[in-house]
Amino acid sequence: MTAIDWSEIYKKYKGQWVALEEDEVTVISSGATAKVAYDKALKKGYKNPILTHMPKDLMPYVGFGL
C-alpha cells in the first residue's frame, strides 16, 4: 500500500483549503477558508467533500503547539 501523493496538490494549493472527492486526490474546489472551499463543492453538487488545508510552508513537524 503506497501513500497517497499530495505533492502536486500541495504545490498548487499552498496555504489554501481544498475540498476533495472520496478518492482523496481529486480536488473539487479550493478557497482561502474552509467555508469557501466547502460551499463551492456543494454548488458543484458534491454533498460530502473532504476538507483539508495545504500548508503554506512544509516544515518538519515536531509535536503540536497549541
Next chain:
Amino acid sequence: MKFKYKKYLAGLGSRLRPVIPIQVSNLDTGKSTGYEVLIDSGSDICVFDIQIGTLLGFTFGKHNQEGQVRGITGNPEVLYKEEVEIRVGGWPFTITAYFKELPRDVRYGVVGQGGFFDLFVVKFDLLKEEIELKPRK
C-alpha cells in the same frame, strides 16, 4: 481498517504523514463534513480547526470555552469544547473534540489519546506507508 499515509513532497524532502479522512458531525443538527486529521500519539486530545467547527454550526464563546492549555511552543491557548460524532471507516463514535484556530501550517485536525487512541489500537507502518486501525471492543 487500513489507511494510506499522505505524501506532501516527492523525492528528497518527502514528508509522509499519518493523515486520514474522517467524518465529523454536529450531534444536534446532523451537519457534517469530511475532514483530514493527523493521528498524533503525542496529543492528549482531539483538536480540530475552528473553521470546521463554525462550518458545522457551532458557535464559540464562554459557554464552551475550556480554559487554556499549553503545547510544545509553550504558549497557552484557548480551546472550545464540543461533543461531536466522528466516523472512521464508517464506524461512528461520539467523542469530545476541541476547536481552536490552528497554526497556519498545521490545519489538519489532530486526533490524540483521548477521543481516538482510546477507541482504536493504532499501528503505524511507515515503510509500508499505511496505518492500521482496529476498533476496541
